[in-house]
Amino acid sequence: MSIEVRKLKTRRLNNMNQYPPEHHREDSFKKIVQTIKAFPFATLVSAQNNDSFITHVPLMYYPDSGEHGKLVGHMDRNNPHCGYLNKRQIKAVFHGPNSYISPNDYLTSQLPTWNHITVHITGKCKVIESTNEVKRSIMRMTEFLETGDNPFILSGDNTKMNQIINFIVGFEIGITTWEGKFKLSQDKNEKDRIAAKLKLISNGIKGNEAFIETIMDEESAEFIP
Secondary structure, eight states: OOHHHHHHHHHHHHTTTSSSOGGGEEOOHHHHHHHHHHSOEEEEEEEETTEEEEEEEEOEEESSSTTTOEEEEEEETTSGGGGGTTTEEEEEEEEEEEEEEOGGGSSSOOOOEEEEEEEEEEEEEEEEOOHHHHHHHHHHHHHHHOOSSSOOOOOTTOHHHHHHGGGEEEEEEEEEEEEEEEESOTTSOHHHHHHHHHHHHHTSSTTHHHHHHHHHHHHHHHHOO
């Protein structure tokens, strides 16, 4: 048995009572922020007593607030989740690349698994009271998300935005704790880690086109008179 394999087995045994295992925990806040920026569409989770509320929204990271910065987003005022935002703890989950890894993808004998990059953020939420501030945050998020050669510029006097602004709730989440769960076959040897990385990359957009076409065709058919 090689020294590298013995080290991997020892590390795995030492981490059996930890979750996530130490080798799956990302300690670099820089990488946490990179994940948030690259995959801003988050899952927001609030809980009270036996009720839980889950909403999916894009969130933008602002570094200039508190020790870890803050997240800013918007929500439809008719969403009941709005009643569980202000001055309450909330969690945001950011989902990075993920993929099934078959034993056939490895160079040595392994079990099937699912690799992923995930970020969990916990923070104190505050509703943004100022309409102008909400508008500015929408404009800033639009600027960040517009990445094409001819980016759309949302101006403050945009008629459509001004017509619906009172139906939008803006909020910010002051980050108190963060956790990176980067499960990337770190407990495998170097060749298997590289093989798993290549599989994760190749599966990044694999099958998306056909799936989206099918879903959108079915959705459109429901609205055809």
